[in-house]
Amino acid sequence: METAIILFGALSVALLGALAFAVYTIRKLKEAEKRSVETDEMSGLLNRDGFMHAGRLALERGGDMSLVIFDVDKLGLINTLFGTDRGDDVIGAFAVAINEIKCAGDIVGRVNTDDFALLTGMEPHIAAECFERKLREIITDKDMSEQVNYFAGISRYDGHDDIYTLYNKANLCLLMHPDGSRVSEFTPDMESRMVENELLRSEMLDALKLGQFELYYQPKVSFKTGDILGVEALIRWHHPVKGFIPPCDFIPLAEQFAIITKIDEWGLITACRQCKQWQDMGLPPVKVSVNMSQAQFARTDVYASVTKALEVTGLEPKYLEIEVTETMAMTDVDRTVDVLGRIHELGVSISMDDFGTGYSSLASLKTIPFDVLKIDRSLVCDLNENDTSRRITGAIVAMGKALRMVVLAEGVETNEQSKLLGEIGCDLAQGYYFSKPLPASEIEAMLILPLNSKIV
Numbered sequence: 001m002e003t004a005i006i007l008f009g010a011l012s013v014a015l016l017g018a019l020a021f022a023v024y025t026i027r028k029l030k031e032a033e034k035r036s037v038e039t040d041e042m043s044g045l046l047n048r049d050g051f052m053h054a055g056r057l058a059l060e061r062g063g064d065m066s067l068v069i070f071d072v073d074k075l076g077l078i079n080t081l082f083g084t085d086r087g088d089d090v091i092g093a094f095a096v097a098i099n100e101i102k103c104a105g106d107i108v109g110r111v112n113t114d115d116f117a118l119l120t121g122m123e124p125h126i127a128a129e130c131f132e133r134k135l136r137e138i139i140t141d142k143d144m145s146e147q148v149n150y151f152a153g154i155s156r157y158d159g160h161d162d163i164y165t166l167y168n169k170a171n172l173c174l175l176m177h178p179d180g181s182r183v184s185e186f187t188p189d190m191e192s193r194m195v196e197n198e199l200l201r202s203e204m205l206d207a208l209k210l211g212q213f214e215l216y217y218q219p220k221v222s223f224k225t226g227d228i229l230g231v232e233a234l235i236r237w238h239h240p241v242k243g244f245i246p247p248c249d250f251i252p253l254a255e256q257f258a259i260i261t262k263i264d265e266w267g268l269i270t271a272c273r274q275c276k277q278w279q280d281m282g283l284p285p286v287k288v289s290v291n292m293s294q295a296q297f298a299r300t301d302v303y304a305s306v307t308k309a310l311e312v313t314g315l316e317p318k319y320l321e322i323e324v325t326e327t328m329a330m331t332d333v334d335r336t337v338d339v340l341g342r343i344h345e346l347g348v349s350i351s352m353d354d355f356g357t358g359y360s361s362l363a364s365l366k367t368i369p370f371d372v373l374k375i376d377r378s379l380v381c382d383l384n385e386n387d388t389s390r391r392i393t394g395a396i397v398a399m400g401k402a403l404r405m406v407v408l409a410e411g412v413e414t415n416e417q418s419k420l421l422g423e424i425g426c427d428l429a430q431g432y433y434f435s436k437p438l439p440a441s442e443i444e445a446m447l448i449l450p451l452n453s454k455i456v
């Protein structure tokens with residue numbers, strides 16, 4: 001009997017021990033499973049669920065926290081153009097940078113394919129500066145460094161928001177990135193602007209179908225003869241309720257969405273058709289220039305659009321000019337050189353817009369077959385008062401001439417500016433002094449009666 005009791009006791013202890021071990025093992029397995037469910041395999045950082053979970057706990061502990069989201073710019077494009085290995089390298093660099101700048105108590109995660117989040121006790125703008133320094137330290141390859149860009153959105157914990165609200169606010173900064181700035185902080189008015197933009201976006205789609213867009217044309221005048229040699233097509237939106245909306249209020253917004261490609265295609269074909277129509281009316285032939293946005297270039301086959309527009313409208317290529325900005329031309333140099341080169345071979349002119357802003361580098365002038373150099377309005381406007389602007393403009397004109405380009409001055413508003421630019425050696429002028437952008441019908445009258453009197 002005694003032996004039986006001892007045996008039973010030993011068995012119970014062994015069973016209890018086994019049970020405890022099993023419970024311990026299951027808990028550990030569950031923890032490991034949870035860790036893997038909450039970890040982003042590629043970066044080794046917390047994934048979105050993990051970040052939100054850890055973030056919620058951190059906010060519950062209280063304290064002065066801010067959320068910074070770093071959004072890798074054009075990761076899809078990097079993957080497509082330079083291969084997924086390069087894309088993976090970029091993600092790796094972001095993961096290391098964000099992990100290395102975090103302080104005790106901070107939480108970092110990869111919350112989307114191209115978004116990294118930092119919940120931090122640091123002053124968020126300082127955290128963003130540290131990130132920038134660290135990232136550039138990590139990316140030593142010069143080519144890669146040029147391809148890599150990002151935007152950062154900041155929201156500060158106000159003691160009430162939950163982690164999701166905090167996240168949405170930082171994310172809103174990324175959607176809006178006001179003034180195109182790289183780092184922006186959430187402000188309450190962003191929410192109302194976001195709603196407005198959303199409305200404007202859906203209205204833009206309708207605007208195309210309902211024919212609310214119109215192209216105005218601004219003459220380009222020869223300094224030598226005063227003849228109008230070309231016109232620039234500039235879009236206008238006649239909104240049924242808000243009235244006239246200038247392009248600067250909707251083009252940047254359209255560029256964030258696929259709608260810009262539809263707008264630019266419409267602009268290209270409409271401008272070509274108008275130019276051909278003027279010729280068919282027997283008016284002196286002029287060249288029409290069309291603005292091409294960076295998004296259009298990145299998302300569509302611009303060469304195909306140009307050939308189609310010329311074919312459909314019957315306009316000869318020598319009467320079409322495409323205006324691109326330097327930033328656009330330098331975004332994806334190889335592809336840009338190739339596409340613009342082929343468009344140029346068709347006989348279409350290529351114009352560098354807004355020269356004198358941005359980098360204004362010689363590199364882009366050397367590699368891309370630009371026919372026209374447009375000196376930016378910011379240089380022209382203080383030409384008569386500012387000696388430096390005058391000297392820079394003179395140097396640009398000399399350089400353009402040396403490269404056998406036509407040099408055009410934009411934003412000419414006064415007779416004094418016009419005189420000086422003519423003396424410096426500019427070929428063409430465009431600006432309010434000669435004419436504001438006008439509807440096609442008013443340009444017709446000008447083509448019959450040129451602006452020769454303005455050139456003295």
Ligand code: C2E
Pocket residue numbers: 218233234235246247248251264267291292293323353354377410411412413430431432433437
């Ligand atoms: P941009 O290509 O640099 O066009 C020149 C802008 O300067 C035009 O503004 C024009 O009206 C304005 N301007 C011309 N002369 C003067 C002057 O003497 N003084 C002043 N103060 N301004 C002058 P607009 O029409 O408001 O267009 C703004 C920008 O919107 C354009 O800058 C261009 O980047 C973009 N844009 C316009 N139409 C289109 C389009 O059809 N497609 C695309 N992608 N962008 C467009």
Ligand code: CA
Pocket residue numbers: 232291323353
């Ligand atoms: Ca332009």
Ligand code: CA
Pocket residue numbers: 353354374376410
């Ligand atoms: Ca311009």
